[in-house]
Amino acid sequence: MSKLLEVIGELYDIKFGKKYIRKVQMDSRKVEKGDLFFAINNGKNYIEEVLKKEASLVICDDNKWKENSNVLIVENVVEAMQLIAREYRKNLKVKLIGVVGSNGKTTTKDILYSIISSKYSSKKTEGNYNNHIGVPFTILQIEEKDKYGIIEMGMSNFGEIKTLCKIAGLNYSIITNIGDSHLEFMLNRRNVFLEKSIVKNYVEEDKLLFFGDDPYLKSLKGKSIGFNDYNNYVISNYKLEENGILFKINEKDYKVNLYGEHNCINSALSIEMAKMIGMTDEDVKKGLENIEITPMRFQKILKEKIIFINDSYNASPVSMKYSLNTFEKLKTQKDKIVILADMGELGEKEMEFHIEIIQYALRKKFFKIILYGDRMEKALDKIENKDNIILFKNKSDIKNLINKEFKNKLILIKGSNFNQLWKIIE
Template sequence: MKTFTEVLLNYFQKLNINLPKNLEIDNIQMDSKKVEKGSLFIAINNGYNYIDEALKKGAELIICDKSPTNESEKIIKVLNSIDFLQNIAKLYREKLCTKIIAVTGSEGKTTTKDLIHGVLSTKYKTQKTLGNYNNQIGLPFTLLQLKESDEIAVLEMGMSNLGEIDLLSKIARPDYAVITNIGDSHLEFLKNRDNVFKAKTEVLNYVNKNNILVYGDDFYLKNLEALKIGFENKNDYIINNFIEIYEGVNFFLNNEKYFVPLNGLYNVVNASFAIALGKIFEMSYDEIKNALKNIKITSMRFEKIEKNKILFINDAYNASPVSMKMALNAFSSLPLNKKGSCFR
């Protein structure tokens, strides 16, 4: 990570802090269990309690925001470890040529992220948000995992209040943005869908309107200047002729036939975002079609589990009223017979 090491040295040089000579950072960690020789360990929250462990494991440098008891030159104290994480990630991102795709919305972020990554990674060196690392800590940490050779990164952006997507966008500086929908998530803090819309669309201040993709049938998103995807004829990418089978859904997008191995029409929309971005990144129809039918997504998203001829649907990761309704609709339309077996 030569570029990152240079960014780190310049960052502390401006603060008149001298780092150890011949510093070489090979990886960045927030979990002391994963620290190894060459690691930069950023002690977030109670990570301060594991500094000695990180040193014993060979950490090259440790960042913390409490006065260290150890006098090692490898320990650097900053005002706030989270602020440091965000600042250094922003500076590192500015040095990368990686194209950043931001994915946000009330429902479907993770599945859409997985679908986009699954399609683009068949042609380009593509990374994606690690697990559910989509907040003010997880997103900058994910950025710091990127290598100079990565061509595309698909980053999920979550939030619970106004201003949070704006912060993540300032750090990531996305080249493309996807907004899946506007629903009832986060109403505890945002109170109504108008505020959810305001919060989710903060990302648009950082992206050229030609690189914005939204669900065009959404009441709030349909009037944005963007590429629109949906079932209505006014959209730029029109979904029709969909047929649900046990294994997934066959559908047409702008008169081209595709198959996604996921059930539910909402997943057809999610897959269509991946198709559109595949075309934007100059992938052929066959490349996109073949990538999509072999897709793998994060668990607990309408995950089918078969046991003793009984079908269980695990859609338990995180449920809002809208996503629960979508899952129930998908379940009710799921064919019960598969290869002679009857599920109940």
């Protein structure tokens, strides 16, 4: 990554000589010879360790290393990473696609990457590295040979998307939807829309693609996709099959090995963005054959005759309903059980949202509904019909119940990540 070394040298007026950078790391355990290590937070405790591993360069804020030629001392490591990433991006010919939205960002990013990387050298945000640290870190993974980068961009408060856009220098952008996420800080859905839609100021109008059925997004100028006829790209004939979903976009047929209407939308956004950058329909369909989704996104896991659908990475009222709808429609002879846990960052209406989700689940034809978490417990007090509901205060009890009574069942696990529901599957 010679360009990156040049950028750092120019920014900090350093002549590196024969030094090189193999890869950029934030985790000391992953450092190999030639890597650049950003010592963020407690990373400074591992500087000696990464130098022994022959890291090419360490960037930290600890003056005790100022005499070491392999260490660059800065005032703020995160701000330095952002600055370096912004300048490095300016030196790259790569086209960057930003993915923004309340729900579906990670899955849309994964689908789009599967399509684009089947033809071009590309990079994507790994996991959920989508904040003020994750975005610059992702950009610093991009190599000079790469043609495209897919950058997931998240936020939890005002001004964050603008900061990320300034770092990323986007060429294209997708907005998946606007939901009731981060209301603890954003207060209402309109504020969420105003924050996320800021990406429109950083890409050309015809390079912005969004879900046009969303009541907020439909007001934007750009290219829209959705089930309604007023969209530029119209989704129709959606069908949930045993091995995935079938649908049309402007009368062209597509098949994807994912489940649910929400993944139909995520796939459609990815398909049309791939075409927007110049890929053919044949290219797109080839890329759709080998989709790899980040774990805990409606992930199917078989364990001891029990099929788990692990959708426990995160949760909001919108994503809860999407998951429950999809789960209800799955064709199976097995009884269906849902395990629902607390949703976070919903602000003053959080109890209202939890009551709504419990009531929504009760209207579905599920064998049993299991609730977990303090918010779900309080919401359950407001529910009159509790006959089909079991409340648990610890995950080990849920696990024991499943092992004793729910063998050979189909079980959906859904809740915000802080609940650590995935431990039930362990």
